[in-house]
Amino acid sequence: MKSDFDLSAWPPPSLFSRRHFLRLGARLAGALALLPWVPGAAWAAALEAVFKERTVADVLKGLGDDIQSSDQITIVTPEIAENGAVVPVTVKSALPSTTEIYLVVEKNPNPLAAAFIIPDQTEPSISARVKVAQSSNLIAVVKADGKLYSATRETKVTLGGCGG
Amino acid sequence: MGSPMKIRAAIKDGRTEVKVLISHPMETGLRKDSEGKAVPAHYITEVVARHNERVVLSAIWGPAVSQNPFVQFQFAGGAPGDTVSVAWKDNQGDTRSDQLTLA
Numbered sequence: 343m344k345s346d347f348d349l350s351a352w353p354p355p356s357l358f359s360r361r362h363f364l365r366l367g368a369r370l371a372g373a374l375a376l377l378p379w380v381p382g383a384a385w386a387a388a389l390e391a392v393f394k395e396r397t398v399a400d401v402l403k404g405l406g407d408d409i410q411s412s413d414q415i416t417i418v419t420p421e422i423a424e425n426g427a428v429v430p431v432t433v434k435s436a437l438p439s440t441t442e443i444y445l446v447v448e449k450n451p452n453p454l455a456a457a458f459i460i461p462d463q464t465e466p467s468i469s470a471r472v473k474v475a476q477s478s479n480l481i482a483v484v485k486a487d488g489k490l491y492s493a494t495r496e497t498k499v500t501l502g503g504c505g506g
Numbered sequence: 507m508g509s510p511m512k513i514r515a516a517i518k519d520g521r522t523e524v525k526v527l528i529s530h531p532m533e534t535g536l537r538k539d540s541e542g543k544a545v546p547a548h549y550i551t552e553v554v555a556r557h558n559e560r561v562v563l564s565a566i567w568g569p570a571v572s573q574n575p576f577v578q579f580q581f582a583g584g585a586p587g588d589t590v591s592v593a594w595k596d597n598q599g600d601t602r603s604d605q606l607t608l609a
Contacts, residue, residue, distance in 0.1 A: 432578075451534075456566070
């Protein structure tokens with residue numbers, strides 16, 4: 343009688359067969375595809391709906407209930423942008439423990455333009471370029487120490503950002 | 507695969523300043539071509555920047571980020587020989603990753 347510990351038949355021929363190996367590889371790749379691509383995939387998934395909102399009120403509601411305005415947030419943007427398709431924006435937060443920065447353009451079809459996660463050792467200051475459909479308020483929403491703050495700055499565009 | 511990004515990084519006073527210029531159409535999906543047909547949306551949805559293995563910035567974007575997006579940020583640390591890498595993914599499933607070695 344064969345002992346349970348008899349390994350003479352190990353590995354079973356199927357285990358390391360080519361087909362089995364390929365299947366294992368496919369399964370592994372499938373599992374990897376499910377892993378979060380961006381750290382904070384849950385955050386990304388939650389934001390997906392907010393990016394689809396059509397009014398500033400809904401965007402702000404989607405980000406959080408209680409947003410206080412703060413003079414510790416600086417928005418640098420041209421007062422008059424010649425080309426609404428490329429409006430440079432810098433948002434800087436002096437609030438301690440800033441972890442997230444959101445860029446909202448009031449009169450765009452979808453006001454939420456971009457969201458950034460700021461890890462510990464990264465400066466809470468981001469520059470980017472956004473499209474501004476028409477002269478409108480730019481709102482920066484900052485999450486610091488778990489709370490939301492915002493600042494607003496108006497920018498005028500002489501050429502809209504969503505035409506051709 | 508999209509076109510290569512331009513990444514610049516400079517170490518200054520114990521910090522590294524990174525500038526990234528991505529080549530991407532960033533189509534909103536709201537624009538019509540000369541024949542009046544809607545141009546399908548094609549824009550970057552996620553961006554991750556790393557210093558060696560450490561994530562130094564991640565972002566979720568909508569189509570309102572300008573064509574050929576530009577991003578500038580700074581992180582603490584960074585030494586010559588370290589790598590700074592940036593990767594993006596768009597709504598059509600395209601991805602691209604580029605890196606540079608700090609000088």
